[in-house]
Amino acid sequence: MSHQRPRIPEATVARLAVYLRVLTGLADGGRSNVSSGELASAAGVNPAGLRKDLSHLGPCGVRGVGYEVATLRDRIAGVLGVERSRACVLVGIGNLGAALADYAGFGSRGFRFIGLFDADPARVGVAVGGQAVRPMEQLDEVVAATAATIGVIATPAEVAQSVCDRLTAAGVRSILNFAPVALSAPAGVDVRQVDLSVELQVLAFLGQQRAAAPVEVLA
Amino acid sequence: MSHQRPRIPEATVARLAVYLRVLTGLADGGRSNVSSGELASAAGVNPAGLRKDLSHLGPCGVRGVGYEVATLRDRIAGVLGVERSRACVLVGIGNLGAALADYAGFGSRGFRFIGLFDADPARVGVAVGGQAVRPMEQLDEVVAATAATIGVIATPAEVAQSVCDRLTAAGVRSILNFAPVALSAPAGVDVRQVDLSVELQVLAFLGQQRAAAPVEVLA
DNA sequence: GCGACTTTGTTCCTGCGTTCACAAGCGGTT
DNA sequence: AACCGCTTGTGAACGCAGGAACAAAGTCGC
Ligand SMILES: NC(=O)c1ccc[n+]([C@@H]2O[C@H](COP(=O)([O-])OP(=O)(O)OC[C@H]3O[C@@H](n4cnc5c(N)ncnc54)[C@H](O)[C@@H]3O)[C@@H](O)[C@H]2O)c1
Ligand SMILES: NC(=O)c1ccc[n+]([C@@H]2O[C@H](COP(=O)([O-])OP(=O)(O)OC[C@H]3O[C@@H](n4cnc5c(N)ncnc54)[C@H](O)[C@@H]3O)[C@@H](O)[C@H]2O)c1
DSSP states (O other): OOSOOOOOOHHHHHHHHHHHHHHHHHHHTTOOEEOHHHHHHHHTSOHHHHHHHHHTTOOOSBTTTBEEHHHHHHHHHHHHTOSSOEEEEEEOOSHHHHHHHTOHHHHTTTEEEEEEEESOTTTTTOEETTEEOEEGGGHHHHHHHHTOOEEEEOSOHHHHHHHHHHHHHHTOOEEEEOSSSOOOOOTTOEEEEOOHHHHHHHHHHHHHHHHHOOOOOOO | OOSOOOOOOHHHHHHHHHHHHHHHHHHHTTOOEEOHHHHHHHHTSOHHHHHHHHHTTOOOSBTTTBEEHHHHHHHHHHHHTOSSOEEEEEEOOSHHHHHHHTOHHHHTTTEEEEEEEESOTTTTTOEETTEEOEEGGGHHHHHHHHTOOEEEEOSOHHHHHHHHHHHHHHTOOEEEEOSSSOOOOOTTOEEEEOOHHHHHHHHHHHHHHHHHOOOOOOO
């Protein structure tokens, strides 16, 4: 029944997640319709780009009217696979890891942390975000028992690669890495990197560039 | 004297920050030379792309030999403006904000948090990462006194836009936003969004897509 | 019932980023 | 001193994302 394998671009997928969040908020607010312009404004993107993104899902709006909020929300949720909750494991319950474990926003988007792991015996057993931190020895069995496919790494950079190896060996297929190192994982495993220092440095560079070129347009 | 306005692409700037981190590590390890292949491998990018990125800085390698670690590091640091430390303010010292304030990795890359702000009286005065949390009323004077140009928002989404308005009014020109909302800022102010839920959802989608298409290549 | 307006979906195009591939240049070697 | 291998730097082709403009289509008003 593979009548279509649309191959949605990754940049579009990221924006779909944003649209989904906006639509959920609109639905909670009682709205039933939105136009592409309004939705694009709320999502911070161009209206034409938004319509192009939505065109990957097939026609889901009504010309002259706009989009039905609940319908579009469910359609995007279906494509993104949000209807089913995803089991995740989090390794490294330090400052950042504890904040992530305690964050309610993931659960409301279908992500459950079903295991928090740390190598420090002083942290094991401590309750964070409603569950106890587990020792690393339990990683394999928890991943196997819960079929967790997403792993989050919030350990120091020096050990991130070894943690990545353990996660992939345990069966994790997707990894979100906060440690400032490039991880190498076997084929078939997706790794996404979040590097906050890089974000700050890009901002600093743009600001410095802006300051160095005060001459803008002179009509 | 505008003989060149190199206009380095933003994607390249982000990678330059990664190269800088790798080079710093190599220099600390005593290495004096690297080839583009080795550096690209450590940074997780394509060697040809790395050389193209570096070409924006002018010739800085030796053919047949490679790049001198210290020289290249200083060159990139100069372009990125890392030699001068950047003053930043952080608003919203909750779970995530406290982790950011306590993170040593920013300081070593030239970013100093010179003000931590929160609206909750219970949090004001508490020491986080070596300094006391300030009330929001002090925002304008601290920004003015320290000429901070970068603001980080780690507040709930509902108030992020108002915090953004206050920051820009105080003189902040660059904003890093962790709240899951699209911010609108006046022209001349750069806003970068970090949305961790979106990262997880992209990972989940890729994983689901991979699972739905197990047929890969059959040579 | 018909026309006009509104908004979607699509198409074209421009620009950017990425990749491959090759020539130029330097060091080491004989 | 000349040759050879190695690595950089750059030029060209490719694919992709983003933006503007246009046609299709449905609704509202008369
Ligand atoms: N805190 C931030 O705001 C921030 C910002 C950007 C990047 N990061 C990165 O995120 C990562 C975590 O930062 P943090 O501030 O939470 O550090 P942290 O030191 O507070 O926490 C690290 C945790 O990892 C645990 N750990 C160490 N080795 C381990 C191992 N082999 N297996 C499992 N757990 C192990 C430690 O016990 C500790 O609890 C670091 O790589 C850091 O560079 C953090
Ligand atoms: N914690 C995470 O791991 C995580 C992950 C993804 C996104 N986020 C986002 O980051 C933001 C912060 O998350 P958190 O977990 O730290 O929340 P939190 O509730 O722990 O902290 C929010 C802080 O902001 C302060 N605050 C509230 N209103 C304010 C205002 N008007 N001015 C100044 N400060 C104000 C609160 O007093 C509190 O200290 C949220 O928008 C959240 O969606 C957090």
